[in-house]
Amino acid sequence: MAAVDKKGRIALVHILARQVSWDIFKYLLDHCIQSDVRDANGVHIFNMQDQEGKTLLYHAVSYGRLRIVEFLLDHEVDPTVRDYCGRFPLYNAVLLRHSAIVYALVKQRPDTINLQYCVTGDTPFSVAATLNNVELVRLFLNNGADLGLKDEAGCTVIAKTIIKESCAALQVILNYANQRGIEVVNNVTGNGWNALQCALMKDNVEIFRVVIEHMVGNSIDPSMTRESLIKLKQILLTKHKTIIELDVFEAAMFHNHSKINCFLHECEKLYDLKMEDTMRSRENNWLLNILQNNNVM
Template sequence: MNLPLHEACMSNNLRKAQEIFNDSPQDLYQKDADGRIPLHWAVSFQSEEIVSFLLLKMVDVSVDNYKDESGWTPFHIACAVGNLYIVTNLYERHEKPDLNLPTNQGVTALHLAVSKKHTKICEFLLEKGASVRVKDKRSQLPLHRAAAIGSTSMVDLLCKAGSPINTSDAEGWTPLFHALAEGHGDVAVLLVQHGADPDLETSDGSKAVDFAVNDEVKKYFLRNIS
């Protein structure tokens, strides 16, 4: 189905978006096949002027009420994309988005920003009160993701914000397991410095070091925590 306002948002055509809205203001909340309203796409394509225009027409409307088929709101998308200007615009409203609102997979805005290594977005979310303790449907905290992608800055940020460090996910893995399994020895050492327990075991008695991607990472880790 052809949805002109959605297309104008995707093509970052502000004038066209304004014309369409003036002719058909009801299109502002029309959903496409993905369950997305125009704002979803304006955010996704980082059409900053269009985002600002649409938000002016959505006064006293909570973006949390507009989830797509995956449970993503425009705020989730903004945090995944990493555009601080748009994230701030979406947040600084009378009806502020719920920073801990989960998607269908239990993922929060912080999970998404961490996964994409958007440090500035993570700092913004934490400053505004986002929780570091929310688990997704795999029982993973944002810290699990930060460890898996090998981001020392993100791990440091989350640990200093009070993230649980020795929490296991659905596989029985703490963030330390993920760091070593992905070959991030420096992140693994940093986690131990923040309080990660290298002696924690899975149900079969394995420790995090047993999952180190290779001997080089294993030796580096053991040498630097001794």
């Protein structure tokens, strides 16, 4: 059973690829346990790696064989073993969207959620987030996902979801962070940008609004509190350096973000105010008028 082909693959991998029934495959797995099948170096057949570094568990994940994955995990197969490209079973399961297998792997070894793919620095959590897989994002958050981990480019999961425009996942992560008082919007990229600066690189109103409302701590609507108006003023008037230093209004114009510009104009209409020229002085700023009209100043 421990004999390998030219690619270093054991017979079980080939049988797995043929999609044989669970009963037959379990019989073979039981035989390997009872006979304690190992290679010449004493490595158990379940943990043997082929020429790509892939184990039987890795292949079972790739083929979506949940019961085989569960069996191997129950028999202490190591789910942290990487192939020679640096990938590991949970990372692979998320990429392939095998949700049931992801649940099984997390149940057995939740610590693998924060393992990083050595090439990019991505984790199963960040991959699920960029794929906008809200179900898996929630699973990972509830099992210890690290919101502060950075990839090889220095980006956190917040930056990555903004860049990939994964709005639903971003909302879930920000809500989770807000409920637990976790700061996640500052220093989210390798060059020190915050989440708002990232959002201003995309003309995506949904993403922009989610970030702004998280930073304000309130929905942008007529029911905004005095405290939220103060925060909104500070956020929108603060100069942020992307290419050059601009505030939010100026940045939206500079990047020709028509959708975000429309959103800002809708804010203007919401408060029934007139907005001066976008490249305006602070004295004529429409937000200052809002604050003055609401006795915030």
